Amino acid sequence: MEHTELTIQPSTSNLASDAPIIVIGGGPAGLTAAYELTKRQHTPIVLEKNDKVGGIARTENYRGYHFDMGGHRFFTKSAQVQQFWQEVLGDDFLRRPRLSRIFYKNKYFHYPLKPLNALLGLGPIEGVRIMGSYVRWHLFPYKEEETFEQWVTNRFGKRLFETFFKSYTEKVWGIPCSELKAEWAAQRIKDLSLKTAITAMFLKPQETIKTLIEEFDYPRRGPGMLWTAVQNRINAQGGQVQLNSNVVGIQRQGQRITGVTVEQNGRTHTLKGSKFISSMPVTQLLQWLDPPPPPRVLQAANQLNYRDFLTVCLIVKKPELFPDNWIYIHDPSVLVGRIQNYKNWSTDMVPDQSTTSLGLEYFCNEGDAIWNMPDEELVALGKQEIAKIGLAQPDDIIDGAVFRVEKSYPVYDSEYAESLDIIKDYLGTLEDLQTVGRNGLHRYNNQDHAMLTGMLAVRNLLFGENNNLWQVNAEQEYHEELVLNQTLDKETVTHVVDDILDGAFPKLDSLALGMSLGIVTGLSLLLATLFLVATGGDVSGETLTLLAQFYPGYDITAVGSLVGLGYGFLTGFALGWGYAFLRNATTALYLVSLHRSAQQSTMRQFFEHI
CATH class of the missing domain: 3.50.50.60 (FAD/NAD(P)-binding domain)
Structure with a gap:
């Protein structure tokens, strides 16, 4: 040269x-x-x-x-970036709804996972195993979280990790989950905490926080x-x-x-x-x-190291195939990792509206067997796998092309x-x-x-x-959480939550409340009985004697007042202890419900960003 x-x-x-x-x-x-x-x-x-x-x-x-x-997808928390996009394209951005599902073992699962849909898809036996695994790993988690496998298992259980995380993640990265660093998961997935769930309770969701993006902007072409x-x-x-x-x-x-x-x-x-x-x-x-x-x-x-990928683009002689923007392919029986339906991103992506275009994404390494496979063989592979999944038949595909993207993913x-x-x-x-x-x-x-x-x-x-450019996006923060009309910054809200959490949801001491209520009830009955003994009794005394039907041995006498003291204490203690127990249990179940809801959202984020 x-x-x-x-x-x-x-x-x-x-x-x-x-x-x-x-x-x-x-x-x-x-x-x-x-x-x-x-x-x-x-x-x-x-x-x-x-x-x-x-x-x-x-x-x-x-x-x-x-x-x-x-x-x-075009979404951001940065006002600068949003202004940049609007300044350059403006009306050429479309507002698009998002829809995606998971394909696993020849079945489609709602995304994020919905309990009934997942149970019907996986079956009740597998559902019980997943729940048992979830409990086991929450009670006895890995003490250290150095790998991706440890990080996910501690949050979702080993069974759910192996069902919905392992196969797809290893397709993407080409290495075992036990070798992928936990730092990647922590960066891409917001770390769940009780504080996160409680913080959301103190801000009005309709005005301040939208936790999951259901719509996004997208350029027409x-x-x-x-x-x-x-x-x-x-x-x-x-x-x-x-x-x-x-x-x-x-x-x-x-x-x-x-x-x-x-x-x-x-x-x-x-x-x-x-x-x-x-x-x-x-x-x-x-x-x-x-x-x-x-x-x-x-x-x-x-x-x-880097991970590369290529897209097998197929033109299908069908006006519609499926409603999703994209589908995650977790099934290990096929090599394709994700399928894009470009027409559902924008109809302008497809010149002939009687057809549909798909992008089958294969994650690979530059120079390996998939990367080096001739384009015609890759198109044939795409036809075969799209038919195996059941989205289209080979005869429906009228043309195809292959585009390679090197160094797409820095490997952690x-x-x-x-x-x-x-x-x-x-x-x-x-x-x-x-x-x-x-x-x-x-x-x-x-x-x-x-x-x-x-x-x-x-x-x-x-x-x-x-x-420090290396710190951009270093915060472990959900990328799809938008703050709208915010009046309090995150630091302020967190500080407030720290201060009032104990006051907002105090754990009642069952023993203390039972003892307190028991003493008050017992003394009240003792004093009421002694008063009636001293005054000779009246109509209310006749009413009080009805307690003998519930408290054997009780009557309006000095000895009966002592019996009433004991019965009153036991009754008050039972009521106080029972109330505290039920209140604590109800609060715990409510917070667990919030936590599980956040975990569903986290699973959704995970797949959005790999």
Whole structure:
């Protein structure tokens, strides 16, 4: 290949330096960063190795059919991100209802799981086993939660883990659940606690918290529609988005990056830059550095792993197939992991409304048997498995195509945390470089969190801020919990709940209440009897003597008053103890009900984010 050195001359609007800011990668994080730079009068250069922008969130096109690589719902708690989306696309966003189910052992289960539906699907014997396992692991949990298997088992029981978690998770990651770190689950699933359930009780759900997203926004022609619009805006503002531009080298002088080597159309050239933002896989970034980083850093980079996937896109000669947006395939008898129904995301994804388009997602590793399988064989496999599941017949499928997505999921294996710490420390020494996005940070972020890292990276480079991009989405917080019309921040509410929890749901002391009520009742009967003895009795005395029918030996005498003291104490004690017991039991059952409801929601979140 020929190599030339090329320095792009900046426009007069590039106020920061004589060289442009270079953004490596045209996915959500990189394009967001570049867009933010253009709004601050900079003219960045975005280098994207593919023939279209969007990265993992791109939309592929085959014969006019649009295929979303993974299914990207647009929801966020970030006002900045929401404003970004509306600013770029506005009315081209659709509000869509969400519907998804689980396919397991030739049956479909409501999602989230509903007790009656799950019981009918699994059968009463399996239901009893699951409940028994749930109780067993709550009473005797794993003392440490180092692996994904331990984390889930402690919350749902071993039986439910093996039924609804194990097979699908191992399809996605390609490693046993016993090797997948618990940190991934803790990041993707909100950790359940009694405090969480109680907090929700002190805020009005109708006004403040919506815990599960039942609707989401979606671009009419998929997420790529958004990122193509962002690309056009960057170019219109004087920036450059260069496609088919693969970075194959990164030059460094001391603690500063000075330029990148780019391969375009079989030729390479060098671009000089003033500052750099990279969303390329951090492992590749370190391997391209020249001079290279210390051997310890390169060794750490080599320890990081990724999971890839490919989508077999099928065009089906049916106007409707099933109502779901997507279906999770937990059945181990087929290789497909998830099936997208693109027409149910947006009818604009399908040019011919007499047809339907499906995306069968196969999780794999780049270079393995599935990844290397020829496209025609993959389409044939897709036809076979879609028929086995019962969603369509092979004769209904009129065409198909395959799209591969490399390095889709950073793997949280047993060695990743230590390796990533070494990499973080080294990257922190590079003064003019910010790494962003899912692969740039080796963190399983959602699209909106990737965008936030791009926004914060720009602020770090331009304004000298010290935003920690590695901490974006580090809070163990439900990604689909939206706060609406919030008047109290989370910290304040938690503090209030901590202070009033004991007062709101105090546990009554059965013995103390029984003793107290027994003494009061016994003394009352004693004094009432002695009063009647002293005054000679009256009509009320005749009424009081009726107690002899319930209290043998009691009468209106001095001795009877002592008998009444004993009977009164026993009666009061029984009433007090019984009331306290029933009240405590009712409160406990209510809180357990809240906790179980939250667990159903957590199961739902889990599948949403893997």
